[in-house]
Amino acid sequence: MNTNLKISNVTKKYPGCVANDNVSLEFNSGKIYALLGENGAGKSTLVKILSGVIIPDEGKIYLNENNLKLNSPLDAKKNDIGMVFQHFNLFETLSVFENLIIDSDEQREVLTEKINTIMRKYNFSIDLNIPVLNLSAGQKQKVEIIRCLIRNPKVLIMDEPTSVLTEQETSELFLSLKKFSEEGILIIYITHKLKEVMELCDEVAVMRRGKLVSVSEIKNENIESLANKMVGQNLKTIKKKKEKTSSDQLINITNLNFISEDPFETNLSDINFSVNRGECLGIAGISGNGQSELFQVLSGEIISDKNSIEFNKNYIGDLNPQERREYLMAFSPEDRLEQAAIPQMAIFENVALNNFKSSNFFNNGLINENKIKEHSKKIISDFNVNTNNIELKSQFLSGGNLQKLIIGRELITSPDLLICFNPTWGLDVGAINYIHETLIKINEQNKSIILISTDTDELLKLSDKISVIHKGKLSKIMDAEEVTSEKLGILMGGGN
């Protein structure tokens, strides 16, 4: 039977932003639909409305011409709409079987039979008796999918399903989704990954800042056209002007060693390098080869021998991050919500954490809130953070906005050196572009960057010199012009 799902004039507002602005869309079964948009474009809000988790302020949903009242997830389920959440919606300590049967009123035997049929049909193999916390991300997702399939859904919504999957698991998922679609299930696939849209979907709807901007067939699109629609402007291909950089040395690392007591950390041995003013040194490597330790040693989270780090003619190896900041170093750690910002604190409070003596954020132990807020507003406008509410908790910022805030916080004092670790990890194209432009600008102002990254393309695009870290050792430093990604690949694997 044909399924027709219609979203009509849906609006959902939150304080400070309109998550969905008068969105209307129509879907028909037999096709796989992509809902594409940057982080924070409103696609997750839209599908949460479809699954009854969020109630819209205005608008109607029709399934086969019936107006649905979706006031709770239960309503969505009753109306045959199934959803697989981005952050799994499973009970970790319950067994797989218990997770599968919890929302069903049917007999245990009937359910067991159904589950076994589904698993056989789609080639899923999962032990039903083990607790969910012992499963891999891919297996957890299969449990979620089975849970939807038990109810014979007409509509299946997948919210950024591949963000936690390996490549192998992703292609398995795509096979299953195509099979479901052939069997008449209407599939809505939410993502910001363009490649996946091209590979899997038949039609694509693009959202930007809460608005629907286009609906089109995949065969009329390509990656560039979709990227431009998603970001809303023609994406410039950024290229760094490679100039002859100065020979004025800014930071010099000599014989830096770090031996860890934690068996899961990597020891650093004999690190030597220097960075000149206006230069970007890229450090490539497969993650887990000592990047995190190197970042911590450079930022002062791990203190080392005083003489091992010379910065601006001062020996600073024994200083902590705050003291190093006073010497005009700045840091952007890898994990935005764990290391760089405190998720439960407001934007301006997070800004205040970067407390320079010169910034006068505190007077005699009291917080100078006006000063901090003024400073935060400047960061938000200078660095294009998409919010006007500096009292918003930082956890509610999208990854891209949070990264802009963090980089902005570091750069607003115009430091001489920025050390960043995977600055564009998990971001969408628009945000990546913005961060890259910002980093190039820093170099143009004759400031330096140490860029530790696992993204080779990013390194080749931004660096003047490149080195590779492998098992805690740095390779010799190469001129970025002479390096190819093949060569980096060999070095990253430990070859010569």
Added chain:
Amino acid sequence: MIIDVNFVGLIIASIMASAVPLILASCGELITERSGVLNLGVEGMMIIGAISGFALMTVTGSLIIAVFGAMLAGVLISTIFAFLTQTLITNHVATGLALTIFGIGISAMIGKNFVGIPGKEFPVIFESLKDTIPLLSPILFGHSIVFYFAFALPFITSYFLKKTKIGLIVRAVGDSPEAASNQGINVKLVRYSCILYGGAMCGLAGAYLSMIYTPQWIENMTGGRGWIALALVVFSTWNPIKILIGAMIFGGLTIIQFHMQAIGVRIPVQFLTALPYIVTIIVLVVISRDSRKIRLSTPSSLGKSFYKDN
């Protein structure tokens, strides 16, 4: 020295009797905590149950009204807790502590008129079988109905949690209220029910103390049993059968140390009095050491408020 087997039987029976209020309160609190709610008001709910049961018995003369009235009193006072923590989203710990202080205070106030009044005899069942089997008879027969219920309760609780749909929902809510809510489970309703059930069991435990175990009203007569019940729940790693074991050890050591004090064993009294607490916790920790099982039976959301925002 000849040891009378029936005397041994009587000692075991008295140990079991002293374990009854602990089992009742712990099994009630276990259900509450399994749904993710930490109610530290067990002591307060027990003492409210104790005074309500005793007062109703004295005033109405009906044991049935008294027992159910005590349970209802437990339900009522736990409703306050439920309303505060679930509807007004107050902190579980602070609210629970306040509940205990409130319970102790109000029970003392009501109880003023009931001090020194003798209690009634509570009927026992299987009295006639008391002399049939040596050793076992005094253990098995001649107890109140509440006694039998208490020893069945851990098994019923275990079955309820593992085998029934509602038990599964309770565990699911305790594991992740967000996920449960997304599955269409009414988290508040589940948590309210579990809190009220816990209140009823604590009320019954209190009534057992003031009507059956020592049939009289003494101010503060629960004497910290509510706190022991709470500790039993945690140290048994939310396992009803281990609660039974812990309550028996605690009851046993309490009785035995009384006897040791009476005989005049030359160990400091303070040490003897502390013994049941220390040993119970050590034993429970040792038998619940499997960290994987702990992870699986600990309600992940314990003590955390759940609020749904749309």
